[in-house]
Amino acid sequence: MAAVEFDRITCTFAARGRASGAYTAVKDVTLSIGEGEFVSVVGPTGCGKSTLLNVAAGLLRPSGGEVRIEGKPLSGINRRAGYMFQSEALMPWRSALGNVTAGLEFRGVPREEARRRAAEWLERVGLAGFGDRYPHQLSGGMRKRVSLAQMLILDPRIVLMDEPFSALDVQTRQLMENELLELWSADRKSVIFITHDLEEAISLSDRVVVLSAGPATHPIGEFAIDLPRPRDVSEIRMTPRFIELHDRIWHSMKEEVLKGYAQTRNRVAG
Amino acid sequence: MRRHIWIWQIVLLVAIFAIWQLLTQPGLVPPIAWRDNPERAAFFFGEPVKMFKVIFQWFADGTIYRHLWTTLEETVLAFVIGSVLGLAMGLWLGLSPTASALFDPFITAMNAMPRVVLAPIFMVWFGLDIGSKVALGVTLVFFIVFFNVYQGVKEVSPVVVNNTIMLGANRRQLLRSVYLPSATSWLFSSLHTSVGMAFVGAVVGEYLGSARGVGYLIAQAEGAFDINTVFAGILVLTAFALVLDFAVGWVERRLLVWRPTQEGTEQL
Numbered sequence: 001m002a003a004v005e006f007d008r009i010t011c012t013f014a015a016r017g018r019a020s021g022a023y024t025a026v027k028d029v030t031l032s033i034g035e036g037e038f039v040s041v042v043g044p045t046g047c048g049k050s051t052l053l054n055v056a057a058g059l060l061r062p063s064g065g066e067v068r069i070e071g072k073p074l075s076g077i078n079r080r081a082g083y084m085f086q087s088e089a090l091m092p093w094r095s096a097l098g099n100v101t102a103g104l105e106f107r108g109v110p111r112e113e114a115r116r117r118a119a120e121w122l123e124r125v126g127l128a129g130f131g132d133r134y135p136h137q138l139s140g141g142m143r144k145r146v147s148l149a150q151m152l153i154l155d156p157r158i159v160l161m162d163e164p165f166s167a168l169d170v171q172t173r174q175l176m177e178n179e180l181l182e183l184w185s186a187d188r189k190s191v192i193f194i195t196h197d198l199e200e201a202i203s204l205s206d207r208v209v210v211l212s213a214g215p216a217t218h219p220i221g222e223f224a225i226d227l228p229r230p231r232d233v234s235e236i237r238m239t240p241r242f243i244e245l246h247d248r249i250w251h252s253m254k255e256e257v258l259k260g261y262a263q264t265r266n267r268v269a270g
Numbered sequence: 271m272r273r274h275i276w277i278w279q280i281v282l283l284v285a286i287f288a289i290w291q292l293l294t295q296p297g298l299v300p301p302i303a304w305r306d307n308p309e310r311a312a313f314f315f316g317e318p319v320k321m322f323k324v325i326f327q328w329f330a331d332g333t334i335y336r337h338l339w340t341t342l343e344e345t346v347l348a349f350v351i352g353s354v355l356g357l358a359m360g361l362w363l364g365l366s367p368t369a370s371a372l373f374d375p376f377i378t379a380m381n382a383m384p385r386v387v388l389a390p391i392f393m394v395w396f397g398l399d400i401g402s403k404v405a406l407g408v409t410l411v412f413f414i415v416f417f418n419v420y421q422g423v424k425e426v427s428p429v430v431v432n433n434t435i436m437l438g439a440n441r442r443q444l445l446r447s448v449y450l451p452s453a454t455s456w457l458f459s460s461l462h463t464s465v466g467m468a469f470v471g472a473v474v475g476e477y478l479g480s481a482r483g484v485g486y487l488i489a490q491a492e493g494a495f496d497i498n499t500v501f502a503g504i505l506v507l508t509a510f511a512l513v514l515d516f517a518v519g520w521v522e523r524r525l526l527v528w529r530p531t532q533e534g535t536e537q538l
Contacts, residue, residue, distance in 0.1 A: 059432055077435060089433035093451040093528045102447065103437035136530040147433075154437065 001071050003158050003190035004056055006031040010064035011051050025051045027216035036188035040201035043211030049194045053160050057083050082156035084147055086163040090135045096146045097131035103154045121149040141172040159191045177204060177233040202245055203233040210253050221252045287318045316497040324502035340483040344400050344472035348407025349465055356412045360419025361453055385409045389478050398479055407471025414464045415457055422456030423449055458526055461518050469511055
């Protein structure tokens with residue numbers, strides 16, 4: 001059974017500040033993410049990738065269509081999913097440890113146990129001894145690690161990631177990607193990873209989904225990534241197979257995106 | 271110069287009082303104004319030496335403590351009650367757009383009204399004891415806290431809210447772990463102003479009618495044209511306000527450790 005199924009999802013936003021017309025961010029998206037599958041979604045910036053993720057999280061109700069989580073239609077917040085946001089999402093008034101324990105506290109886990117498990121998780125993401133630091137005292141990469149621990153401590157079956165490493169420098173980013181892969185391979189959660197970086201998408205995923213440019217974004221291509229695991233994200237980029245896949249996806253992406261622009265142009269002209 | 275700035279500050283303070291003394295003490299220097307009556311300057315402006323004698327006397331025989339305690343009590347009560355009301359109201363209106371739309375003009379009107387004129391009414395309602403002073407202070411503190419908390423709730427990052435929801439927080443937990451801490455951080459950033467306002471409310475209330483408090487001492491001395499005691503009271507109030515401000519700063523530093531400091535963040 002698929003972990004997440006988007007069934008003809010359409011999201012239309014009422015136009016703000018404009019006299020007429022609504023903005024359709026996402027149109028007729030049908031997409032299925034298998035159990036334990038790592039799927040990356042790539043597309044031009046501002047094409048509605050985050051909208052799709054918010055729909056899967058249950059934070060946004062689609063205007064049309066249905067999301068099914070493990071076969072059941074989703075209503076309200078998706079309790080099986082963990083979400084890692086693009087921008088700063090930690091509570092600035094809580095220490096790193098306090099941020100990681102938050103989810104357990106909400107579930108009524110006793111304080112002592114929550115703190116013990118959070119300390120374990122901080123160690124796993126390489127932040128042992130940083131538990132009492134506040135977010136502003138940590139570097140960008142460290143804050144992302146805290147976010148990762150904060151999400152994974154709840155052991156979600158589905159992980160939604162919205163360009164989580166886009167704000168990091170290249171070295172830190174590759175380090176985090178490798179760590180993510182290592183954590184993921186331990187228990188194979190189903191992952192939807194949003195990015196605009198095709199290399200990142202290929203090196204992490206089992207499958208890459210290419211979206212068209214907005215408005216009315218929809219998938220225009222799917223590519224299975226048959227690179228062997230375990231992978232090292234910086235090394236795998238040198239392999240011929242990677243370059244071949246990159247070439248193919250990039251060409252289809254460019255072509256399809258240009259086609260999309262042409263269609264929009266024609267529609268405006270006609 | 272910058273490193274020993276406090277020495278210069280003391281020098282400046284002493285100089286101010288020295289010049290004050292020179293210009294007011296009868297017969298010390300030839301009078302500049304009121305040449306016909308050398309006592310006149312002292313009558314209008316007081317003499318620092320006599321002021322300090324009054325202050326010394328107050329502390330020596332202990333009469334001042336009762337008054338200081340009263341003023342402190344009123345200030346603290348006004349601050350606490352005003353803050354709690356402001357916090358509750360700010361949270362409520364911040365989280366409920368309907369309530370906010372309904373109350374908005376009323377709050378704006380009440381904030382625009384000069385609340386000091388309410389003091390006589392409060393005296394009729396709450397008597398000449400500390401109740402009326404606390405009430406006046408509360409009306410001053412409430413709005414500062416309310417506007418700050420309201421702003422604090424409005425400016426909570428939606429990403430932090432969504433993240434907390436995804437971590438499984440229900441409505442109550444969201445309020446407690448996101449909105450309340452954010453609102454209190456804004457409350458603390460207005461701490462200096464609101465404590466100052468509570469103090470103003472207490473002193474003005476005492477001044478207008480009471481039986482104890484530093485404001486009462488000043489009002490009494492004014493009635494007797496005792497300018498030295500008036501200034502002595504003002505000096506004591508000023509020192510008291512400084513101590514209060516220092517205490518607030520200390521509390522602030524302890525409670526807002528999670529905030530990045532102005533000088534820049536401590537990166538690791």
